[in-house]
Amino acid sequence: MVTDVVCPFCGTLCDDIDVELEDGKIKNVKHACVIGARKFLGQAHAHRPKPRIVENGEAKEVSIDEAIDRAAEILVEAKKPLLYGWATCTCEAIEKGVALAEEVGGVIDGTTSVCHGPSVLAIQEVGYPTNTLGEVKNRADLVIYWGANPMHAHPRHLSRYSIFPRGYFRERGAQDRELIVVDARKTDTAKLANTFVQVQPGKDYELLSALRTVLNGHDIPDEVAGVRKEDIIKLVDRMKSCQFGILFFGMGLTMTPGKHRNINNAISLVQDLNRYTKFSIMAMRGHFNVTGFGEVLTWTTGFPFAVDLTRGYPRYNPGETAANDVLARGEADAAFIIASDPVAHFPRRSVEHLARIPLIAIVPEETPTTQLADVVIPAAFTGIEVEGTAYRMDRVPIRVRKVVDPPEGVLTDEEILERIHNRVKELKAK
Amino acid sequence: MSIEANLITGRTFTQGATMEEGKGTKAYTKAAAVCEMDPEDMMKIGVKDGDTVKVTSEYGEVVLWARRSSQYPHEGTVFIPLGPWANALLAPGTDSTGMPSFKDVPVTVEKVEDGKVLEAFELVRSIYGGGN
Numbered sequence: 001m002v003t004d005v006v007c008p009f010c011g012t013l014c015d016d017i018d019v020e021l022e023d024g025k026i027k028n029v030k031h032a033c034v035i036g037a038r039k040f041l042g043q044a045h046a047h048r049p050k051p052r053i054v055e056n057g058e059a060k061e062v063s064i065d066e067a068i069d070r071a072a073e074i075l076v077e078a079k080k081p082l083l084y085g086w087a088t089c090t091c092e093a094i095e096k097g098v099a100l101a102e103e104v105g106g107v108i109d110g111t112t113s114v115c116h117g118p119s120v121l122a123i124q125e126v127g128y129p130t131n132t133l134g135e136v137k138n139r140a141d142l143v144i145y146w147g148a149n150p151m152h153a154h155p156r157h158l159s160r161y162s163i164f165p166r167g168y169f170r171e172r173g174a175q176d177r178e179l180i181v182v183d184a185r186k187t188d189t190a191k192l193a194n195t196f197v198q199v200q201p202g203k204d205y206e207l208l209s210a211l212r213t214v215l216n217g218h219d220i221p222d223e224v225a226g227v228r229k230e231d232i233i234k235l236v237d238r239m240k241s242c243q244f245g246i247l248f249f250g251m252g253l254t255m256t257p258g259k260h261r262n263i264n265n266a267i268s269l270v271q272d273l274n275r276y277t278k279f280s281i282m283a284m285r286g287h288f289n290v291t292g293f294g295e296v297l298t299w300t301t302g303f304p305f306a307v308d309l310t311r312g313y314p315r316y317n318p319g320e321t322a323a324n325d326v327l328a329r330g331e332a333d334a335a336f337i338i339a340s341d342p343v344a345h346f347p348r349r350s351v352e353h354l355a356r357i358p359l360i361a362i363v364p365e366e367t368p369t370t371q372l373a374d375v376v377i378p379a380a381f382t383g384i385e386v387e388g389t390a391y392r393m394d395r396v397p398i399r400v401r402k403v404v405d406p407p408e409g410v411l412t413d414e415e416i417l418e419r420i421h422n423r424v425k426e427l428k429a430k
Numbered sequence: 431m432s433i434e435a436n437l438i439t440g441r442t443f444t445q446g447a448t449m450e451e452g453k454g455t456k457a458y459t460k461a462a463a464v465c466e467m468d469p470e471d472m473m474k475i476g477v478k479d480g481d482t483v484k485v486t487s488e489y490g491e492v493v494l495w496a497r498r499s500s501q502y503p504h505e506g507t508v509f510i511p512l513g514p515w516a517n518a519l520l521a522p523g524t525d526s527t528g529m530p531s532f533k534d535v536p537v538t539v540e541k542v543e544d545g546k547v548l549e550a551f552e553l554v555r556s557i558y559g560g561g562n
């Protein structure tokens with residue numbers, strides 16, 4: 001039995017998982033949610049790719065060295081390669097990735113740009129009055145999820161940090177707290193709420209503005225974004241009168257019309273509320289170490305995502321330098337995809353371009369992206385077969401553990417990145 | 431018969447859990463190649479749970495299983511879990527933010543008799559051809 005293992009699926013980064021081993025294999029997983037448990041249990045029978053390259057339309061199995069050589073050649077030949085993914089890498093691997101991106105003069109971007117990129121833009125404009133999840137657990141008596149459905153995306157978020165746990169000042173757990181959910185759908189999280197506010201799809205900005213208008217002492221129309229005036233006023237009263245409020249927000253704010261403007265408005269609402277009480281805000285960062293990607297990229301290049309290094313120095317201009325920008329406009333002439341699956345998760349035009357250019361995929365298992373890849377290099381599962389540092393959604397770094405060895409011959413992201421980088425240097429020296 | 435609807439995409443735990451079993455599995459297709467609709471909307475186009483529908487946007491079309499919304503009501507809004515099926519319908523622009531619009535995409539939903547719902551890898555190859 002390995003105890004206190006960290007789950008490498010979502011940004012909740014639960015660090016209380018017990019993994020039972022038998023003959024060096026994962027037999028049972030305790031404390032994880034359904035998704036986390038599948039992550040661990042899936043390791044043994046994952047559909048792992050063999051190293052392969054495609055030549056003249058034919059895929060052929062090759063040695064890991066040949067695959068690494070081919071990947072390095074593609075990167076050296078490209079003028080503007082896109083190095084994308086990183087959400088399930090350790091910070092140590094991401095650091096190597098930034099060095100590689102600098103060496104080949106590429107654009108480096110993470111899954112941030114398709115989840116909380118807009119939040120980052122807003123935070124850069126108006127700041128981020130935030131806290132840690134420990135403080136939520138110990139202090140929060142009002143918890144709001146806005147455009148976030150943790151029951152599906154972060155299943156243990158409520159039970160570990162926000163609603164159900166007993167905290168230092170919230171000894172009775174859920175009984176000492178109130179849950180408000182704002183969403184366009186009556187989600188499974190909304191079903192647990194004391195108050196559910198159904199906002200018209202795409203009208204979050206209007207509702208946030210109405211809350212701020214009331215908070216600042218002005219009148220509003222009888223109905224805003226499908227919500228009645230008296231309900232908006234009640235909501236504001238609740239927010240003002242709590243002792244410690246926290247607003248968690250998700251893709252329902254970042255992906256809908258308004259994008260970073262929605263987040264800007266939500267943060268401003270929280271700032272306004274601090275004139276009356278203690279209120280905080282936090283982005284529900286989705287994938288495992290997507291937060292760590294932002295941290296590492298910031299301390300190495302100065303910017304948190306969408307960094308263009310093609311001119312030899314970092315440029316940051318989301319809308320121009322993010323993955324979907326350089327793909328949809330057809331600018332990237334090669335793609336280096338690590339620890340992510342853009343073919344499954346990017347809009348059609350971006351994927352059409354990925355299909356046209358040389359595509360390198362470094363992943364633990366077969367995915368839609370490997371189906372289009374010209375070079376596939378299998379990697380070990382971070383957090384199960386590889387240890388290292390990852391950041392929880394509240395930017396608390398946690399050491400993730402290794403519980404089993406990767407299959408024979410399968411390298412870690414860090415080893416693969418280092419070897420490609422060395423090979424790139426050799427090729428450039430020629 | 432067809433309806434105009436607003437498409438939202440997002441995570442569901444079955445999509446997340448089956449994705450971890452592998453995106454080549456039937457379970458993943460079953461979890462993510464679905465168009466969740468309110469019963470009222472299903473009635474309008476004459477589909478039952480498990481019938482096939484074609485969802486079309488300005489950017490593409492895809493055949494999915496109709497499923498009664500588990501998290502409703504949201505009449506006029508359809509939900510497709512994250513994945514290659516949903517994303518085949520999305521617009522390319524990022525409104526100068528780097529972020530595509532994964533929610534609030536105008537679509538048309540219509541019934542198709544015995545449509546074929548492709549599995550993830552098949553779908554990817556059929557739309558994008560294929561490196562390998």
Ligand code: SF4
Pocket residue numbers: 007008009010011012013014031032033034035036037154155156157
């Ligand atoms: S909530 Fe997230 S981190 Fe915790 S067990 Fe589930 S998937 Fe893993």
